[in-house]
Amino acid sequence: MTADVPKEIEKVIISEQEIAAKVAELAKQVDADYVGKEILLVGVLKGAVMFMADFARALRTPVSMEFMAVSSYGSSTSSSGVVRILKDLDRDIVDKHVVVVEDVIDSGLTLSWLLKNMGSRQPASIEVVALLRKPDAARVDVPVKYVGFDIPSDFVVGYGLDYAERYRDLPFVGLLRPEVYAVRP
């Protein structure tokens, strides 16, 4: 099935089918690395919701799921590295094999902070799976073991990614037309 593409989307960058294939591939890699273990998936709200739901169902390894919501200070489109916890984990992660699930790594500042924060809570191990990464936007080097797609630093939305809280529900990742977010004089 091919989804309708709203007029605000210039073009589809990653189709629904390509996402599904990549989710299955990432899950296979993770399954192979965690044989005999259980995984605690930690989804970073809100962007990771779609990916988390599909990824958890693609895994064969037993998982439990937790969510964290953070907000970075700074403009709504760029991260500052100063992070505030809006919703913390519901339980401790001591001795758990944690896999942090992110929709996109942009500057890397959010993830860098999260890894430091969660790393201090004595998990057995901690790794990251990110569907998308924008290498050109990286401001810090973050160790990410599982990456779906490296993409250019363009304004993309869909499959969890928003502009002003819209477009998260699109089943594909698409390029947003600049006139949608351009500031008018």
Ligand code: PRP
């Ligand atoms: C996005 C994304 C990451 C972060 C990446 O979240 O989900 O958490 O930005 O940016 P960084 O690498 O530059 O730190 P956002 O703050 O937009 O919140 P949302 O998931 O609720 O949309």
